[in-house]
């Protein structure tokens with residue numbers, strides 16, 4: 273397997289492989305870039321078919337975190353970790369504790385948060401052996417509710433703010449009354465997004481493979497129930513994919529009827545060139561890593577002296593960042609995803625230079 277010449281390597285600063293035969297732990301930590309600060313990113317547990325898949329995933333995800341944090345103006349770098357194994361059958365306290373010890377050995381260059389296959393309680397188990405875990409402190413969010421550290425409510429609020437910025441740019445309206453929105457996936461983020469939209473007067477369509485989740489949105493928010501086949505293709509103003517990635521692809525793009533895509537799901541585009549394909553069809557795409565940054569912003573402030581209002585103000589910057597992306601895209605003719613990447617690079621590269629100019633060592 274190639275590492276330095278791996279197509280996803282992209283000048284990663286650090287890649288480490290951990291193995292603990294006693295507990296069965298096999299894990300990889302990738303740190304893409306720390307020019308803005310320590311690398312923060314989720315710890316994913318997944319039954320990868322082979323080591324190569326795990327390396328590919330951790331490199332891709334880690335790089336994505338550098339871009340997400342830089343775009344959100346956070347003093348954080350990008351990193352990610354993966355534990356190779358089925359979380360339903362291979363996760364144990366001993367394995368999570370071993371992971372905690374390995375994280376501690378990195379001395380804080382990388383801080384882990386929950387991701388698919390891991391939970392807040394799992395991170396707390398790792399935290400018995402390291403202080404380099406985040407998103408685990410119970411606190412009151414700016415919605416006034418107590419949370420166990422789960423950043424989903426903040427992600428949902430940021431997605432709502434970003435969706436409004438996209439609607440304002442594309443449809444020229446600030447008032448969401450009567451706006452038609454289709455949401456794919458009404459779980460932790462999607463349901464709360466639906467709630468914000470309902471409060472703002474939007475008309476909602478929802479679909480979720482979990483029937484109870486869909487029924488909750490129908491019963492509590494008056495949403496229309498849609499089907500798996502039609503949720504992305506309804507004649508609505510906005511589609512908000514909040515379930516899984518790669519749903520914007522060669523098969524779906526020709527049949528989309530909405531003119532705005534603004535959802536929280538990561539890696540919405542199956543391939544980078546789908547960015548241009550959306551622009552060609554006149555569809556405004558709010559780049560996923562810009563609109564769903566509420567969660568990383570939330571985790572960043574954990575344990576700090578920031579008030580819930582400070583966190584809210586930072587999350588609301590997502591609207592300004594998206595407005596800048598949309599305006600640059602219009603004036604340059606370059607699609608929004610590419611503009612978002614360029615803006616993130618400006619933010620982490622210029623930050624790096626500024627720190628060197630100030631005489632600081634960046635690591």
Ligand code: NAD
Pocket residue numbers: 423424425427456457458459460461462479480481482485500514515516517536537538564565567568
């Ligand atoms: P979740 O698991 O709570 O919710 C996802 C929902 O989608 C579930 O209700 C699930 O039943 C449903 N679903 C799964 N497959 C589906 C399908 N094929 N069609 C329709 N519904 C389907 O997850 P979440 O925390 O709400 O995250 C949603 C998305 O947002 C994910 O892509 C996640 O990576 C991304 N995201 C989440 C956060 C966060 O803070 N939770 C932050 C950034 C990005």
